[in-house]
Amino acid sequence: MTDTQFTLLLVEDSDDDAQFVERAIKTTPIPDCAFSRKTSFREGLATLTEQEWDVVVIDLVLPDSPEPSELFKRFQQAAPTVPIIAMSGLVDERVAKSIINQGAHAFLAKDRLDLYAFHSMIQSALNTKRLQQRLHQRSHEIRLLVQSIGDGIVVIDSAGLIRFSNPATEKLLGTSSESLIGTPFRIPLTSGLHSELEFIRPDHSKVTVDINVVPILWEEEDCFLASLRDISERKRLEAERIDLERTLLAHQKIESLGLFAGGIAHDFNNLLAGIIGHAEVLTLEIPEDVPAAKSVEMIKQA
Numbered sequence: 001m002t003d004t005q006f007t008l009l010l011v012e013d014s015d016d017d018a019q020f021v022e023r024a025i026k027t028t029p030i031p032d033c034a035f036s037r038k039t040s041f042r043e044g045l046a047t048l049t050e051q052e053w054d055v056v057v058i059d060l061v062l063p064d065s066p067e068p069s070e071l072f073k074r075f076q077q078a079a080p081t082v083p084i085i086a087m088s089g090l091v092d093e094r095v096a097k098s099i100i101n102q103g104a105h106a107f108l109a110k111d112r113l114d115l116y117a118f119h120s121m122i123q124s125a126l127n128t129k130r131l132q133q134r135l136h137q138r139s140h141e142i143r144l145l146v147q148s149i150g151d152g153i154v155v156i157d158s159a160g161l162i163r164f165s166n167p168a169t170e171k172l173l174g175t176s177s178e179s180l181i182g183t184p185f186r187i188p189l190t191s192g193l194h195s196e197l198e199f200i201r202p203d204h205s206k207v208t209v210d211i212n213v214v215p216i217l218w219e220e221e222d223c224f225l226a227s228l229r230d231i232s233e234r235k236r237l238e239a240e241r242i243d244l245e246r247t248l249l250a251h252q253k254i255e256s257l258g259l260f261a262g263g264i265a266h267d268f269n270n271l272l273a274g275i276i277g278h279a280e281v282l283t284l285e286i287p288e289d290v291p292a293a294k295s296v297e298m299i300k301q302a
Contacts, residue, residue: 005032006054006126011044011075012037013062017087017110021057024118041065048078055125060088060099072099079130083125112143141264152209152228156185156217172209172230174201189213189224196231208232 007187008025012018018037025033038044041062045227058075060068067089075084086099089110096107105128152169156162162185165177173180187197193213200206209228216225 001279006129007034007035007052008055009044009053010037011039011056011058012039012087013039013059017059018111020113021118024115027115028119028122030196033048041071044284045078047073047081048075053079053082055085055122056082057085057087060086061090068095069098072102072104076103081129081136085121085125114209123230151181152230154185154226155216155220155230156179156189156224156226157218160184160189163223169228172207172228173199174203180194187211189226204243206232207276208235211288234263251266 010021012019012021022035023035029249036047038047039062041064044058044062056075056079058060058071060071062071065265066074068086068088072084072086081104084103085106085108086096086104087108087147088096091099096109100107106120108121152172153164153166154162154169155164162180162183165180167177169180170176187195190213192209195211196208197211198206198208207232210231212227213224216223218225219278227273
């Protein structure tokens with residue numbers, strides 16, 4: 001689909017109603033339409049899968065079709081991203097509401113056919129298709145970006161199952177993406193989660209991972225995107241730093257004790273020098289036959 005052209009598949013067995021649709025298409029703001037009409041359920045379903053269609057208009061009551069709800073379900077399953085406009089003159093309002101609830105883009109009653117209303121439905125369907133294409137393109141761009149990021153990227157759905165993992169995750173965890181898809185993620189996820197987790201690889205080696213979690217819309221579903229960064233080397237260096245700090249602290253304590261002991265010894269030596277000096281003076285002043293002379297000599301020899 002472009003801004004000047006679109007494709008439309010009409011599944012309608014009534015010539016009059018088909019002519020109305022063809023006339024309406026020719027007067028739309030985008031008149032260049034690749035148009036195809038089929039008159040039966042089987043033909044329409046087969047044609048739907050043969051190429052890409054921008055809009056599908058189906059009559060809910062066809063000669064070979066199942067009941068309206070089943071008919072719509074079959075077409076929707078065959079082309080889940082294509083806007084479908086349902087039309088009929090034979091179903092009641094309850095059935096029409098049911099078809100809308102199933103996912104029909106719009107419902108047009110044949111007894112109230114109106115060119116303006118039909119134009120609005122076509123334009124709305126084309127806008128929806130354009131948005132879907134942009135979303136698909138953006139999802140593709142995001143996927144390419146995620147594939148090239150050096151950090152591991154994992155997408156987890158609301159049930160906690162892994163929906164996607166990039167090549168960096170395979171290298172980080174030592175496990176192929178194929179084996180990860182569909183398996184439960186190890187930890188409960190909440191938006192804004194920041195945590196560290198240790199994984200054991202299949203070869204029994206360990207890796208420490210820093211995890212950051214953000215919400216994301218992935219393939220039109222609310223999911224979580226978890227970025228995984230290998231911090232094993234950082235943790236190893238941190239552990240080495242802590243060990244070195246402990247060793248340094250122990251050496252500093254021993255050195256402090258040595259300095260303290262040396263200080264005490266120096267002070268003690270100073271005291272001893274004074275005592276011995278005074279003992280020498282007493283030796284000179286006290287006669288040898290005095291009993292105290294022997295005590296002074298013992299002080300000098302101690």
